[in-house]
Amino acid sequence: MSTPPRISCVILCHNYGRYLDQAIRSCLEQEPGNFVLHEIVVIDDGSTDETEEVCRRHEGNVKVIRRSQQGFGQSLTDAFLFSTGDWVAPLDADDWFHPSKLRTCAEAMTGETLFIEHWENVVDSHGNPKLKDPHPGGNTSTLVVHRGTALSLLPVSNEISFHALREANRGVVLPDPLIFYRVHPHSMTDRSTPGVSQDYRAEVCLGLSDRLRAMHGNPPPWATTRQLRRISQHFRALASGHRVESALQRNQRLSAVILIPRMLIATLRARDPIAPWLRSLSSAIAGRPLVRLATGQGEQAQS
Incomplete structure (x- = not known):
């Protein structure tokens, strides 16, 4: 039998301490499958809220990289530079994984696949459903990327860079909603100002x-x-x-x-x-x- 893929869950956090505990627990509480949860890494990008305290509560289960704020692009780049698994599952700290996320994605890690994308459940700031039906993914938390391959695309400013692997026919898109994508007033992406x-x-x-x-x-x-x-x-x-x-x-x-x-x-x-x-x-x-x-x-x- 082939060796199960080692997956690094890397949580990107800047002042999302109020959501971070749920994000970490969603990584720890994954259903078993043909994969190894290699590590959970939290990249604390200069947070000034309760992020450090939340990380301390999970000491022993997570590796924390704490530094001055360098922005989302650098945090996403570091998610691949500082992790050591075969695959990287990045997670924005205001989102959380479905319990079957890693098990389902591991089943798709076959052949020449280097990029996995899946659908999402869209929720509001309190975690309540915002859309009735699952929504196509594409954002950070809906991706799982082969780490060695991703290094050839670094540095990145956004997760869109990894979509090049899908366009090269090296990716799969799963219709399963495997994350809860939180939309709230403090989201990093401004979707209210025209343009x-x-x-x-x-x-x-x-x-x-x-x-x-x-x-x-x-x-x-x-x-x-x-x-x-x-x-x-x-x-x-x-x-x-x-x-x-x-x-x-x-x-x-x-x-x-x-x-x-x-x-x-x-x-x-x-x-x-x-x-x-x-x-x-x-x-x-x-x-x-x-x-x-x-x-x-x-x-x-x-x-």
């Missing part, structure tokens, strides 16, 4: 596109040069889509229309499905954004 979240995502996608293009001459083991070219254009198309959405949220309809050809060119070069471009085109013509603000979730999957 802010979309502009941020556009910058991340453009940065990733440039990074993948720079890897053309010396491709990593998980992709060929041809794949990297296509994936680079895929994230360029996504960036244009986010820019269109940002312009519409800011009532800048003309700017949105001007961006539509750029999105189409990147879509064709990436050989992506045309449907997302058609939705953005229709939205730009109508002058109506695709994403609802202040709900935490949009009508269109943008990751």
Whole structure:
């Protein structure tokens, strides 16, 4: 029998001490399966609340990396640099895992799979359901990534960078809602100010596109040069889509229309499905954004 995969659960925390205990316990209380819970790491990114006290209560069960605040991107990068398991399951400290998370994901760690994504249950600040049905994932807590492979993409500013592995056909998407994703007024992502979240995502996608293009001459083991070219254009198309959405949220309809050809060119070069471009085109013509603000979730999957 093959050796069970060793999984590192890495919790990213900045002033989420009020939620941290639940996040840690959700890692400790995982159902048994064909995996080894190798370690639980808490990256305390300069918290000034009760985070340190909560970590002390779990002394012996968690490894704590405490430092001055360096931001989310560095914390996510460090989740892979400082962990030692075969796979890394990052967890935002305001979310928590379903008890079957690791068992279910371990079952998908077969063949050439290097990236696992799953769905989520969306809850409010008190943990009560915010959406009636499970929602597609893509954010930090819905991913499990092969650590050795992830190192080739570091440093990262956002979890979107790891989606490149899915686009290289090295990932699987599980329809199981294996986390509870908390939407609350103190979330790091601003989804209430028009255009802010979309502009941020556009910058991340453009940065990733440039990074993948720079890897053309010396491709990593998980992709060929041809794949990297296509994936680079895929994230360029996504960036244009986010820019269109940002312009519409800011009532800048003309700017949105001007961006539509750029999105189409990147879509064709990436050989992506045309449907997302058609939705953005229709939205730009109508002058109506695709994403609802202040709900935490949009009508269109943008990751």
